[in-house]
Amino acid sequence: MAGHGQDTKTDGGVEVAHEEHLPQGIHETEEELRHGWFVGSIDQGTTSSRFLIFNGEGDPVAMHQIEFENLYPKSGWHEHDPLExxxxxxxxxxxxxxxxxxxGYSRRDIRSIGITNQRETTVVWDSKTGEPLYxxxxxxxxxxxSLVRDLKARDGxxxxxxxxxxxxxTYPSSVKLxxxxxxVDxxxxxxxxxxLAFGTVDSWLIYRLNGGANATKPVHVTDSTNASRTMFMNLRTLQYDEKLLQFFGIDRTKIHLPRIVPSSDPECFGKVASGxxxxxxxxxxxxxxxxALVGQxxxxxxxxxxTYGTGCFLLYNVGEEPVISRYGLLATVAYDFGGGRKPVYALEGSIAVAGAxxxxxxxxLGFATQSSQITELAESVEDNGGVVFVTAFSGLFAPYWIDDAKGxxxxxxxxTSKGHIARATLEATCYQTRAILDAMAKDSGHKLESLAVDGxxxxxxxxxxxQADVSGIPVxxxxxxxxxxxxxxxAAGLATGVWRELGDLNGMVNREGSRRVFWPGMERERADRLFEKWNQAVEMCRGWVRDGEEESEGEQSE
Structure with a gap:
């Protein structure tokens, strides 16, 4: 596959700046667009950061990944260093x-880059200096x-x-801010x-990659998918809602909130300022x-x-009108590609602990030296040996929303052996996913025919x-x-002409090769009985944390 940058000119060994990234004035054939351009992707997650480069067929051709330190200064606290x-x-x-x-390629072959990030994670910085404040x-x-309990008692x-x-x-950004x-003084x-400048991780990265406070015009934006995780944005208008801000006591004259823009745009997110x-x-x-939904x-x-990552997150496309769940799920923006397209919404079930x-x-616990060995350990036994592990390290998210549980x-x-506990750990994610699937079936009126997975x-x-066995649907x-x-x-490629329309993307993921479908193989009666045991365990873990207990007994460093 030939790239456009093979004849990159240099000036004293330094590559000359290239200004032809945007599609205006470029008259390439569809094949040239597909095979000649590459798109970069920043994937900033909970435990690691990555940068991948994709070709026009959606194949990753280069990648680099780095794990960073997760900080746990007190029981229940979880932090990252924004500069790290x-x-x-x-x-x-x-x-x-x-x-x-x-x-054999160069920067000139990179048409544009996109950013995807851990959501809800809250960053605050000084708008004058651009440096983080915490x-x-x-x-x-x-x-x-305790703050959430007080907020629940407020009118409205x-x-x-x-x-x-x-x-x-405790999940959204609002309560963290x-x-x-x-x-914090x-x-x-x-x-x-x-x-005071506030943002989720996308806003922080975009701000600093554009030069931060040193930029001629600092870029402080977010897209609607991230903004929909703050509790500050109205789902229907895709803008900040005064009723929501007033409920949390946020005065817009005292804080710099990121401007909400579509998820795909050639200009709103700026350009990389250095490197x-x-x-x-x-x-x-x-x-x-x-x-991940877009990538699927x-x-x-x-x-x-x-997506089975640090946590586990199931998104269900509900179309161009939001659906407010009655069964413990979240309503969120799935994607908003702008350009005259309407935003698309999703129902979401969020599980705090999966790969975690x-x-x-x-x-x-020192069960293994590599993550893959946990599966091997779980395979060393025929079943869980009667062990159920409710992995409520941060309480339980959807569809339970239990804040006062612990693992x-x-x-x-x-x-009981290590193998039984390993197996029960994997099963915990599968049972919670089934609970979410059941809630989605109630909200949507029909059961999913299959579940696409990644992570x-x-x-x-x-x-x-x-997962296929306990949920009763193919994976x-x-x-x-x-x-x-x-x-x-x-999202970046759509904004810069690498792909024209969503129809150009169909078939990117579901190719032959190592694709695999896992079919349910367990009798439904047994699957239902095991799921009932899981729900019994969930009920029994309620109320473990009582008011004041964690503050007095649980603030040792982790």
Whole structure:
């Protein structure tokens, strides 16, 4: 495959800036567009950052990944260093571009880049200096439990979900921001002085990649998929809602909120200001779970995907009108590609612990040295031996929304082995996914015919077969599993002419090769009986954390 940058000119050994990234005035054939251009994708997750480069067929051709430190200063607290997040992204770009260069390509071949990111994670910085004022508060952090209880008692709390699609919980960005303003002096001072900048990780990265406070015109934006996770945005208008801001006591004159723009745009997200990709436009932005749905080409109502990452997130495309769940799910923006297209919405079921449970067995309990060995350990036994592990490290998310639970093992006997606990850990994600699927069937009026999957834990054949067995529907694992990063690349490529319409993308993921469908093989009666046991365990773990207990007994460092 030939690239356009083989004859890159240099000036004193430095590549000359290239200004032909946007589609205006470029008259290429469809084949040239498909085979000649590449799109970069920043995938900033909970445990690692990555930069991938995709060709016009949607295949990843180069990638670099870095894990970074997760901080747990107190029980229930979860933080990241915002500068480390930025540095890891910049290092990944440099690493992937070196590999790309070794293949004979250059920066001139990169048409644009997209960003996908962990959602809800809250970053605050000084709008004058561009420096963070506190560590990022990560999405599963539960320090806001008492604050959420107080908010639920306020007038108007019951009306929030209808406006923004999210229930009050420790999950969204709103309560994290409020906690920071109330508890961190530097944040409170910046708020009172009108220099507090707020954003989710996408906003922080876009701001700094564009030069931060040193830019001629700082770029402070977010897309509607990320904004829909804050509880500040009206789902229908896709703009900040004064009723929502007033409920949380946020004064817009004292805080810099990111401008909400479509997920795909050639100009709104600016350009990379320094490094090997200087001048390349950032043209797409999607929260990671929306990005995975796009990467799975889930463009039709009724299509769904489940991403098994640190957490587990199931999105169900409901079309161009939001559906407010009555059964414990979230309503969210699936994607908004602009250009005259209407935004598309989804129902979502969010599970806090999936791959994080595997990491817990690996890192905290020393069950294995590599994640893949946990599946091998689980395969060493025929079943869970009666063990049920409710992995409620941060309470339970959809469809339960239990904030006062902790991780709990049930059914341990002298017969219990590491293999039984490993198997129960994988099963916990599968049972919670079934609960979400059941809720989606009630909200939508019909059961899914199959479930498209991606994410690291989807590589476990045992986990995927268990998912098919307990849910009673086929599990479809594509050959190309980098769907989260691909979604951000699609958003950027649509904005910059690499792909013209969504129809150009069909078939990218569902090719032959290593694609595999896992078919249910368990009798329904047995599957229902096991699921009933899981629900019994969930009920028994309720109320473990009582008011004041965690503050007095659980604030040791983790």
């Amino acid at each position: 997040l930025l540095a890891s992204v910049e290092e990944c770009i440099e690493g992937a571009m070196r590999k790309f260069g070794d293949m 560590n990022a508060v990560v999405w599963p952090d539960t320090r806001t439990k 709390a019951d009306a929030l979900t209808e406006l923004c699609g999210l229930p009050l919980s 409020l906690w920071l303003i109330q508890n 530097a944040v409170a001072r910046a708020y009172e002085e009108g220099r 090997v990709l200087t001048g390349v436009p950032i043209a797409g932005c999607l929260g990671d779970q929306s990005s 080409c889930g463009f039709s109502p009724g299509q769904a995907k489940n 449970g595997v990491k817990f067995l690996q890192n905290n 709990t093992l049930f059914g341990i006997t002298q017969h 690291g834990l989807s590589n476990s054949d045992l986990c995927m077969q268990t 479809d694992r594509p050959a190309m599993r980098e769907t989260t990063a691909l979604g951000a690349a699609i």
